[in-house]
Amino acid sequence: MATKHIVIDPITRIEGHMRIEVVVDETTNEVVDAFCSSNMFRGIETILKDRDPRDCGLMAMRICGVCTVTHYQRSIEAVENAFNVQVPKNARLMRNIIQGSLFMHDHLVHYYHLHSLDWVDVLSALEADPADAVVEAQKWADVAGEVPWNNDVATYTDIKDKLTKFVARRRLGIFGNGYWGNRSYKLTPAQNLLAMTHYFQALEIQRDLGQMMAVFGGKDPHPQSFVVGGVTSIVNMKDPAKIELFRTLALRVRQFLKGAYMLDMYMLADAYKDEMLAGVGGGLKSFLVYGGFPLEDVPIESARKLFPGGVVYNGDLNNVIDFDSTLVTEDATHAWYAATTPEHPYEGTTTPEYTDFKLIENGVAYLDTDGKYSWIKSPLYDDKRVEVGPLARMVVGYARGDTLIKQYVDNFLSRANMSLENLYSSTGRTIARAIESELIADVITDWLDELDTNIQGGDTTSWTKFDFANVSANAQGRGLEEAPRGALGHWVKIANGKVLNYQAVVPSTWNAGPRDHLGRLGAYEESIKGLVLSNIDEPLEILRTVHSFDPCIACAVHVINTQGKELSSFKVSATCTA
Amino acid sequence: MKYETQKSLLFSKESQLNTNKGEVFYKNLYRHCEDRLIKLRKKVSFSDEDVTTVLAEEGYERRDFMKWVSATTAALMLPAFFEPLVAQTIEVLNRVPVIWVNLQDCAGNSEALLRADGPTVDELILDIISLEFHELLMAPSGEAAEIQLEDAMTTFKGEYLLFVEGSIPTADGGIYGTIGTSGEKYVDHIKRVAVDAAGIVAVGTCATYGGVSAAYPNPTGACGVMDIIKDKPIVNIPACPANPANMLGVILMYAMTGELPELDTLLRPKFAFGTRIHDTCERRVHFDAGEYVEEWGDAAAQAGHCLYKMGCKGPMTFNNCPTVKFNRGESWPVAAGHGCIGCSEPGFFDKFNHFEAPTPYDKTYNPAADLTTITEGVVVLTAFSQFLNKEEYNNGN
Numbered sequence: 004m005a006t007k008h009i010v011i012d013p014i015t016r017i018e019g020h021m022r023i024e025v026v027v028d029e030t031t032n033e034v035v036d037a038f039c040s041s042n043m044f045r046g047i048e049t050i051l052k053d054r055d056p057r058d059c060g061l062m063a064m065r066i067c068g069v070c071t072v073t074h075y076q077r078s079i080e081a082v083e084n085a086f087n088v089q090v091p092k093n094a095r096l097m098r099n100i101i102q103g104s105l106f107m108h109d110h111l112v113h114y115y116h117l118h119s120l121d122w123v124d125v126l127s128a129l130e131a132d133p134a135d136a137v138v139e140a141q142k143w144a145d146v147a148g149e150v151p152w153n154n155d156v157a158t159y160t161d162i163k164d165k166l167t168k169f170v171a172r173r174r175l176g177i178f179g180n181g182y183w184g185n186r187s188y189k190l191t192p193a194q195n196l197l198a199m200t201h202y203f204q205a206l207e208i209q210r211d212l213g214q215m216m217a218v219f220g221g222k223d224p225h226p227q228s229f230v231v232g233g234v235t236s237i238v239n240m241k242d243p244a245k246i247e248l249f250r251t252l253a254l255r256v257r258q259f260l261k262g263a264y265m266l267d268m269y270m271l272a273d274a275y276k277d278e279m280l281a282g283v284g285g286g287l288k289s290f291l292v293y294g295g296f297p298l299e300d301v302p303i304e305s306a307r308k309l310f311p312g313g314v315v316y317n318g319d320l321n322n323v324i325d326f327d328s329t330l331v332t333e334d335a336t337h338a339w340y341a342a343t344t345p346e347h348p349y350e351g352t353t354t355p356e357y358t359d360f361k362l363i364e365n366g367v368a369y370l371d372t373d374g375k376y377s378w379i380k381s382p383l384y385d386d387k388r389v390e391v392g393p394l395a396r397m398v399v400g401y402a403r404g405d406t407l408i409k410q411y412v413d414n415f416l417s418r419a420n421m422s423l424e425n426l427y428s429s430t431g432r433t434i435a436r437a438i439e440s441e442l443i444a445d446v447i448t449d450w451l452d453e454l455d456t457n458i459q460g461g462d463t464t465s466w467t468k469f470d471f472a473n474v475s476a477n478a479q480g481r482g483l484e485e486a487p488r489g490a491l492g493h494w495v496k497i498a499n500g501k502v503l504n505y506q507a508v509v510p511s512t513w514n515a516g517p518r519d520h521l522g523r524l525g526a527y528e529e530s531i532k533g534l535v536l537s538n539i540d541e542p543l544e545i546l547r548t549v550h551s552f553d554p555c556i557a558c559a560v561h562v563i564n565t566q567g568k569e570l571s572s573f574k575v576s577a578t579c580t581a
Numbered sequence: 582m583k584y585e586t587q588k589s590l591l592f593s594k595e596s597q598l599n600t601n602k603g604e605v606f607y608k609n610l611y612r613h614c615e616d617r618l619i620k621l622r623k624k625v626s627f628s629d630e631d632v633t634t635v636l637a638e639e640g641y642e643r644r645d646f647m648k649w650v651s652a653t654t655a656a657l658m659l660p661a662f663f664e665p666l667v668a669q670t671i672e673v674l675n676r677v678p679v680i681w682v683n684l685q686d687c688a689g690n691s692e693a694l695l696r697a698d699g700p701t702v703d704e705l706i707l708d709i710i711s712l713e714f715h716e717l718l719m720a721p722s723g724e725a726a727e728i729q730l731e732d733a734m735t736t737f738k739g740e741y742l743l744f745v746e747g748s749i750p751t752a753d754g755g756i757y758g759t760i761g762t763s764g765e766k767y768v769d770h771i772k773r774v775a776v777d778a779a780g781i782v783a784v785g786t787c788a789t790y791g792g793v794s795a796a797y798p799n800p801t802g803a804c805g806v807m808d809i810i811k812d813k814p815i816v817n818i819p820a821c822p823a824n825p826a827n828m829l830g831v832i833l834m835y836a837m838t839g840e841l842p843e844l845d846t847l848l849r850p851k852f853a854f855g856t857r858i859h860d861t862c863e864r865r866v867h868f869d870a871g872e873y874v875e876e877w878g879d880a881a882a883q884a885g886h887c888l889y890k891m892g893c894k895g896p897m898t899f900n901n902c903p904t905v906k907f908n909r910g911e912s913w914p915v916a917a918g919h920g921c922i923g924c925s926e927p928g929f930f931d932k933f934n935h936f937e938a939p940t941p942y943d944k945t946y947n948p949a950a951d952l953t954t955i956t957e958g959v960v961v962l963t964a965f966s967q968f969l970n971k972e973e974y975n976n977g978n
Binding site: 010013017043047055057062066068112120125178180206213217225226236238359363464465468 | 683684685686687688689690691692693695696711712713715716717718719720721722723724725726727728729732750753756757758759760761762763764792793794796797798799800801803821822876877878882883884885906907908909911912913914915916917918919922924930934935936937
């Protein structure tokens with residue numbers, strides 16, 4: 004078999020920096036092997052050592068500017084868990100509201116601005132008749148049972164003209180040098196025009212979501228209203244005008260999600276039906292969820308949640324296993340660290356062992372794929388590779404029989420004439436993210452009402468007092484919950500009021516990790532393997548599949564100690580298996 | 582300095598910056614800008630869009646546009662008679678090509694750029710400047726993306742503005758960041774892309790001073806652009822993330838004058854970083870009145886009082902957050918009840934830790950930190966903060 008080794012670096016339209024190398028059979032264009040590598044490292048966990056635990060949230064937030072609120076909240080929850088502090092109801096609701104806004108923002112920007120160009124051919128949109136786009140939008144709105152967003156000829160004509168002028172220029176900017184015309188673009192010209200129109204409209208809608216986070220968070224990215232023990236934006240929460248502003252924006256976002264984003268998903272499900280049925284880009288089909296959005300004022304791990312936790316192996320919906328955090332290990336066989344056996348995150352040693360590229364040939368560097376090739380370790384659950392993320396949340400929730408999740412997933416599947424198994428694919432992963440957004444859009448205003456009612460009823464408590472000197476003498480805690488991209492855990496150990504050790508295991512680590520000690524592939528690698536390229540010189544199918552996970556690579560790189568010293572060992576007793 | 586003197590400084594309403602430079606200065610600047618406009622008009626246009634058409638297409642009227650121009654002119658601290666010039670400049674703004682590179686970053690500044698909406702036409706401006714390369718947003722990956730970069734660097738040699746997001750790792754031979762098929766180290770990459778840039782704009786605290794990556798013990802030897810590139814004009818727009826309104830201000834200034842805006846000693850544009858947060862803060866009146874939040878969620882917090890005792894770094898931070906704000910002018914951290922954390926100041930993660938207590942001058946986190954950049958005002962303030970009885974609001978620090 005004649006093969007070609009292809010290097011794709013930089014992978015664009017992701018957060019962070021990633022390189023993918025694939026081996027392609029030159030006769031069939033099939034990807035026979037795939038390697039995923041992170042090539043940027045910062046060491047934020049090292050930087051967190053010796054600091055005041057109350058500062059961790061603001062620093063950990065800087066892990067990522069895309070899922071900005073997630074690390075902030077998770078870090079603060081880990082410290083609250085260590086201090087045994089239960090936040091007031093207003094704080095729980097406010098955090099859910101801001102986090103919910105983040106999920107929607109993250110998913111919307113991900114699909115339209117980081118992912119849709121893998122499905123949507125910009126140049127094909129130029130051939131469309133705007134009148135056809137109106138018909139197309141109405142057609143999918145009927146399928147979805149929704150009202151199409153701003154569906155008139157003038158809107159599509161404007162976008163078409165804008166694009167036509169844009170292409171007529173010599174400079175295509177961010178659309179320049181794309182893979183336009185590739186055979187795996189399957190949407191019709193009218194559908195492409197509809198999708199590109201939504202691309203531009205989504206820019207405006209994501210600003211609504213940014214403003215929603217700012218109403219109660221001060222700014223976005225990197226809001227600033229969470230503190231250990233609660234939230235600070237009580238003035239804004241008490242202000243009926245701010246509550247109503249948030250509601251107005253949230254309703255507009257909801258209309259767009261239902262009348263544009265979901266329409267595009269039904270359109271994709273139809274255009275890429277064969278691939279969904281064949282499970283193209285499906286990958287591991289084993290899913291892990293920690294659980295997210297607490298709905299009760301009890302410690303998070305024991306609270307009822309919007310997204311229930313659990314583990315499903317090999318797509319077997321009849322067996323949901325309860326998540327047990329003691330079964331998490333990390334393996335560094337193929338990562339740039341010295342550890343030779345899988346280790347529990349708390350007891351892990353992280354001695355760096357950078358081995359560089361294997362060779363440089365004709366100006367192209369190649370990873371040492373037999374050896375170590377990434378800054379990302381490979382997390383294992385019960386010594387198995389799993390996928391995390393919106394698809395995992397929808398699958399596990401479905402398998403748990405969660406009424407709400409089942410309602411939204413079944414609604415889509417019945418209207419698209421699909422079964423749940425068809426979601427185990429690149430397209431399905433993308434659709435699951437949209438279904439989740441739609442669900443959050445519907446519940447977020449209920450949370451807002453609950454908050455408003457509680458405050459108007461006289462409860463204006465926003466912070467739980469604690470005696471810092473006392474609780475921070477010797478403590479350890481963890482925050483395990485869901486981020487937009489999947490299961491996210493922060494672990495902290497505190498002594499004498501300072502951070503002794505800090506660990507974060509993030510969603511993209513689970514998904515983007517390299518091979519493990521048994522040579523098993525990570526979720527990205529497994530999903531890419533077996534893809535067939537339409538054009539061996541254009542990695543479009545690979546990008547489509549990798550983007551379907553919404554990579555967030557700055558988050559994923561593990562802590563190392565550059566002096567080659569072992570970090571102090573770190574144990575947290577896990578008594579809870581939420 | 583006597584206590585009384587410190588006190589008077591601390592409570593002074595005076596801005597740190599004299600914004601009026603006199604008639605002669607403005608007349609000369611105006612002439613200079615006009616010459617520049619004539620030159621720009623002669624240049625080959627990279628786009629045949631004219632802003633008026635675009636505005637009309639987007640449903641904006643000329644009036645909306647002029648309103649925005651007024652606001653921008655004011656934000657740039659220029660007299661009102663510059664407004665027509667600003668308007669004309671925007672009309673040729675598409676002639677400024679921009680290359681944006683991401684290094685040790687979190688994409689927060691790119692995300693901030695997406696949210697840019699101070700004036701609604703920001704998006705428009707994005708549409709019609711020539712954004713040649715932007716990893717987070719561009720369609721192609723790998724080789725096709727690299728070709729795009731090379732092409733832009735060649736076509737716009739000596740003309741493009743280079744925006745840099747993220748710090749540059751220099752430790753251990755620069756292994757902590759590589760990019761591209763050749764596995765180029767960030768430190769080499771930035772040097773290569775900077776060579777033919779007209780100027781560099783470092784956006785966000787990471788690209789300016791190293792930011793979070795450079796916080797103690799700085800495991801990757803992260804530093805800012807100005808530590809690597811020594812032979813190019815550089816503008817620093819710190820903050821975490823940088824305010825998109827300030828990014829746009831710099832682009833405008835460059836388009837108008839062909840030069841970068843007036844900078845302070847840290848290469849920050851004075852129009853944005855000339856005043857302390859403390860001096861324009863909406864809660865300043867409570868500071869003056871001695872009304873402080875003493876604990877999160879207390880009666881003072883519910884009434885929106887001053888956050889100085891909760892560790893607000895507004896008195897030692899130079900930025901325009903209180904006036905420009907974020908997300909369509911919706912809010913900023915102090916308005917959300919949390920003190921400023923000084924995110925646009927050098928070394929803020931070390932210098933200002935812990936964030937919930939006033940920072941005494943002698944308690945910086947890293948003894949080796951370079952403190953020469955701290956202005957006298959900070960010294961005064963932090964000295965003053967030691968006069969306060971810290972025990973009453975400082976939980977065990």
